[in-house]
Amino acid sequence: MPLQNRVLATGEIIAHPARGMFMGNRGILHGDTRELGRKRWTHKAWVTCVLTHKDWHRVVMTSHRYTELFFLDEAVALAAGHRPCALCRRKDYDHYRQTAELSGPAKDMDTQMHKERAHLRRFAQRRHQFDIATVPDGAVILEKWPMLLWQGTLRPVTPEGYQQPLPKPKGIVTVLTPPTSLKALRTGYRPKLHPTLTGS
Structure with a gap:
């Protein structure tokens, strides 16, 4: 039985057996039974990480540790409100900040992004x-x-x-990807995409 740790572009977290390309972190969302509670984040630093880093190993949904979340690819992670991790994806993190024209502490970036991506009291995705x-x-x-x-x-x-x-539509559309990430994409950030799109 798959765990409820797969994040969709809509921000929903579901149980699904398919393997994603990236892992993410929003804090501790699960309890001792490895089931999610009501909260969908406990901090504002929503990062996207590589699946393996150095020789680190984690048991998924260990008690009192952050909840490992997974994404199809980076486009989905960006749409769900995440950004590259500064630790395991430093080059991508620096490029993201540059293309999004962000400066100052990471906490300021995360605060700005949180306002763009979340309805705070409803634990729901903000759309544009x-x-x-x-x-x-x-x-x-x-x-x-x-x-x-x-x-x-x-x-x-x-x-x-x-x-x-x-076919691509015309006119006004509902966009899931938050404005900060839209700016990064518009000015040269290239997300890592799933092989079903790229054929690689």
Whole structure:
């Protein structure tokens, strides 16, 4: 039985057996039974980490340790409100800050991003409305379900990967990817994408 630790682009955390490309951290969300409580974060530093780093080893959902969360790929992680980890992804972290035009302490960046991504009292995702002409490749929008904007098309996102392309709409759309990450994508940040999209 899979654990409830797979994060969707909508911010929902589900149980699903498919393996993701990245791990994330929002603090301790589970109890001794390895089940999630009501909270969906306990701090503002929502990071995206590589699956392996040095020779470190963790038992998933150990009591009193942070809850390991998993993502299909980095585009989904960005849409869910996460950013690169400064420890295990330092090069990506520095590039993200540069392209998002962020300076100052990391806590200031995380505070800004938290306002963009979360309805604080509801533990729910905050979404944004933009003209799709301004939305960059690598962002995720919400039509009937989450869709990655990629090379002039929309690619439906599932826990297993991306489906076949659909036509890109026009006008105002609901965007899941927060504004800070949209700026990074617009000015040169390239997320690591699942092989069902890239073919690699």
